[in-house]
Amino acid sequence: MNGNAEFAISVRGLTKRFGDRTVVDHFDMDVPRGSIYGFLGPNGSGKTTTIRMMCGLLVPDDGEGECLGYDILTQSRRIKEHVGYMTQRFSLYEDLTIRENLDFIARMFRLKDRASRVDAALEDLDLKDRADQLAGTLSGGWKQRMSLAACMLHEPSLLLLDEPTAGVDPKARRDFWDEIRRLSAKGVTVLVSTHYMDEAVQCDFIAYIAYGRRLISGPAREIPKIIGLHTWRVEGGDISALEEELRKDERVGQVARFGPVLHVSGTDKMALDAVAQEQMKRGTHEWTAREAGLEEAFIYLMAGARDNFAGAGAAR
Amino acid sequence: MISFSLGRFSAVLIKEFVQMRRDRVTFAMMIGIPIMQLLLFGFAINSDPKHLPTLVQMDDSGPISRAVLASMRTSDYFDFIGAVTGREEGDRALRDGTANFVVVIPRNFERDVLRGLSPDILLAADASDPTATSGAVAALTGIVDAAVAQSLTGARQPEPRPAEPFSVTVHRQFNPESETPINIVPGLLGIILSMTMVMITAVAIVRESERGTMEALLATPVRPLEVMFGKIIPYILVGYIQTAVFLAAARLLFDVPFLGSPLAFFVGFNLFIAVNLMVGFLISTLARSQMQAMQISFFTLLPTILLSGFMFPFAGMPGWAQAIGNAIPATHFLRITRKVMLKGAGLADITSDMAAIVAITAVVIVIALSRYRQTLD
Numbered sequence: 001m002n003g004n005a006e007f008a009i010s011v012r013g014l015t016k017r018f019g020d021r022t023v024v025d026h027f028d029m030d031v032p033r034g035s036i037y038g039f040l041g042p043n044g045s046g047k048t049t050t051i052r053m054m055c056g057l058l059v060p061d062d063g064e065g066e067c068l069g070y071d072i073l074t075q076s077r078r079i080k081e082h083v084g085y086m087t088q089r090f091s092l093y094e095d096l097t098i099r100e101n102l103d104f105i106a107r108m109f110r111l112k113d114r115a116s117r118v119d120a121a122l123e124d125l126d127l128k129d130r131a132d133q134l135a136g137t138l139s140g141g142w143k144q145r146m147s148l149a150a151c152m153l154h155e156p157s158l159l160l161l162d163e164p165t166a167g168v169d170p171k172a173r174r175d176f177w178d179e180i181r182r183l184s185a186k187g188v189t190v191l192v193s194t195h196y197m198d199e200a201v202q203c204d205f206i207a208y209i210a211y212g213r214r215l216i217s218g219p220a221r222e223i224p225k226i227i228g229l230h231t232w233r234v235e236g237g238d239i240s241a242l243e244e245e246l247r248k249d250e251r252v253g254q255v256a257r258f259g260p261v262l263h264v265s266g267t268d269k270m271a272l273d274a275v276a277q278e279q280m281k282r283g284t285h286e287w288t289a290r291e292a293g294l295e296e297a298f299i300y301l302m303a304g305a306r307d308n309f310a311g312a313g314a315a316r
Numbered sequence: 317m318i319s320f321s322l323g324r325f326s327a328v329l330i331k332e333f334v335q336m337r338r339d340r341v342t343f344a345m346m347i348g349i350p351i352m353q354l355l356l357f358g359f360a361i362n363s364d365p366k367h368l369p370t371l372v373q374m375d376d377s378g379p380i381s382r383a384v385l386a387s388m389r390t391s392d393y394f395d396f397i398g399a400v401t402g403r404e405e406g407d408r409a410l411r412d413g414t415a416n417f418v419v420v421i422p423r424n425f426e427r428d429v430l431r432g433l434s435p436d437i438l439l440a441a442d443a444s445d446p447t448a449t450s451g452a453v454a455a456l457t458g459i460v461d462a463a464v465a466q467s468l469t470g471a472r473q474p475e476p477r478p479a480e481p482f483s484v485t486v487h488r489q490f491n492p493e494s495e496t497p498i499n500i501v502p503g504l505l506g507i508i509l510s511m512t513m514v515m516i517t518a519v520a521i522v523r524e525s526e527r528g529t530m531e532a533l534l535a536t537p538v539r540p541l542e543v544m545f546g547k548i549i550p551y552i553l554v555g556y557i558q559t560a561v562f563l564a565a566a567r568l569l570f571d572v573p574f575l576g577s578p579l580a581f582f583v584g585f586n587l588f589i590a591v592n593l594m595v596g597f598l599i600s601t602l603a604r605s606q607m608q609a610m611q612i613s614f615f616t617l618l619p620t621i622l623l624s625g626f627m628f629p630f631a632g633m634p635g636w637a638q639a640i641g642n643a644i645p646a647t648h649f650l651r652i653t654r655k656v657m658l659k660g661a662g663l664a665d666i667t668s669d670m671a672a673i674v675a676i677t678a679v680v681i682v683i684a685l686s687r688y689r690q691t692l693d
Contacts, residue, residue, distance in 0.1 A: 087528065
């Protein structure tokens with residue numbers, strides 16, 4: 001493997017326009033080798049387009065970058081040989097069986113020992129019993145497993161997963177992530193776009209994109225700090241009534257409920273602390289200051305309008 | 317930069333075969349269409365129709381008049397459905413379509429014939445559809461002459477007329493009886509291949525982008541040529557099967573001869589299949605959905621039927637229409653099949669037609685490859 005030793009993906013100023021609509025606007029990203037990199041953002045924010053540009057399926061209108069040390073503008077064929085790309089929509093052949101699909105992909109990558117590698121992939125992802133079932137008759141979870149098996153077949157060193165668990169049940173999602181972590185432990189770099197908080201918290205790094213612009217990125221642990229989010233934990237008393245009340249309070253940024261506990265957060269520390277002081281005086285609930293977690297950060301990001309953290313995004 | 321992987325090519329090929337095998341309806345259609353078309357065109361279409369409903373206005377009832385009617389009837393062109401007594405009645409029948417012809421034998425016809433006065437028989441024909449009536453009209457003079465001549469023997473011979481200064485002998489070559497199936501069937505093969513090959517190829521490729529599988533395909537290191545050939549070759553085989561079925565049926569059902577060189581046919585036919593598949597491939601790069609691909613294919617089918625010389629004589633078209641016709645592959649394949657099957661042509665006789673097909677193919681390939689995208693842009 002040649003090129004940059006530190007980053008699997010390193011792009012600068014990536015821009016894509018469809019007609020007069022700028023879908024991705026001067027996007028920068030560095031994905032450290034061996035990491036799990038979460039790619040967050042609302043629908044239509046340009047995640048899929050960015051991923052497609054990184055693996056050579058779309059030609060950027062502007063910008064430059066490397067993927068596994070290969071130039072994304074001129075060496076897309078080399079990139080394709082070392083990247084496993086799992087599309088958002090199921091994109092294998094529904095009228096072929098699982099085995100036929102995997103065999104087809106194996107031939108596309110000109111793999112040696114094709115039969116044994118297909119067998120191994122079937123074994124790995126527990127698809128053996130269904131190997132001769134037509135892909136079109138599989139449920140969402142199985143289709144997704146098969147897609148993962150297909151994009152892993154040529155043992156890529158970088159996986160690009162575009163909302164891989166959309167529409168998949170929670171158990172299948174957990175299994176899927178076990179598999180992702182197992183691959184990551186073997187040194188595979190994973191870039192995964194997602195809408196789910198429980199997936200975001202599994203990532204080592206996070207980038208948040210909205211309207212085609214990267215607003216925030218950094219190690220997952222530092223994201224709350226980068227946003228500048230402060231949190232109070234509240235429990236006891238009539239928690240529902242309090243939740244209702246706090247939601248109406250303009251000084252409070254967001255209220256997230258975790259069972260009997262409320263996490264009250266905001267970026268304006270002064271205002272938030274003032275609310276906490278007032279509430280503590282009432283003494284109906286127990287208030288404790290705590291460090292904002294990735295959960296709060298995630299909710300904040302997914303709910304927030306872009307103006308709120310356009311400034312904070314420059315922190316990194 | 318140009319490299320071609322046999323492995324990837326055969327992977328696409330195998331996949332296409334498996335998909336084709338699983339898509340029973342399309343497969344049945346590929347075999348069913350040629351047979352159905354052949355039966356429809358072969359049995360239903362007749363450009364030299366016979367047994368046309370005819371009315372008679374008999375103003376003279378002598379033996380010669382009766383002989384004329386009798387031989388008209390035996391010619392099979394005319395079916396006498398009744399008699400009329402006046403001009404008006406005959407006109408009404410022509411107008412409302414109960415009769416295609418009204419034959420008027422004039423008063424004193426027999427007497428005038430015997431006197432050598434050359435009286436006129438009137439054949440009023442419904443010429444709003446010239447194809448329907450022209451065959452019968454053309455045949456009539458001969459029929460009447462023969463009938464009259466036969467009736468005039470011995471003493472009834474009229475005054476001898478001077479011999480004609482010259483005579484014209486028509487020699488109908490290659491299809492002496494002017495049987496429509498013999499004219500239609502060889503050309504029909506070109507139409508059927510144009511229709512199925514173009515449409516099936518176009519749809520098969522567009523299906524990849526419509527179902528989203530193109531994205532996975534493009535994410536692999538596959539090259540355009542590998543996809544193109546891998547997807548096209550299975551359909552060449554379909555073309556072979558269609559043609560075999562078609563030729564067998566043409567022979568067994570319609571006695572269409574095959575007089576020429578099988579080699580010439582084989583070469584011309586392969587060129588034609590190749591050009592059709594390329595046109596289908598080109599359409600697939602233009603269409604965004606299977607529906608569009610289907611519509612564009614149908615759009616190309618109409619000029620193929622109308623301007624190729626299949627339906628209407630090529631020589632009868634104005635120059636600009638002939639120019640368009642010459643750009644249509646079926647025009648040239650039609651000439652090849654007629655030349656080889658009916659006229660006994662060999663390779664040397666069809667070189668200009670083959671060259672035309674090759675030229676069209678080259679143009680289509682250049683356009684198609686420049687349109688084929690390796691990205692999702």
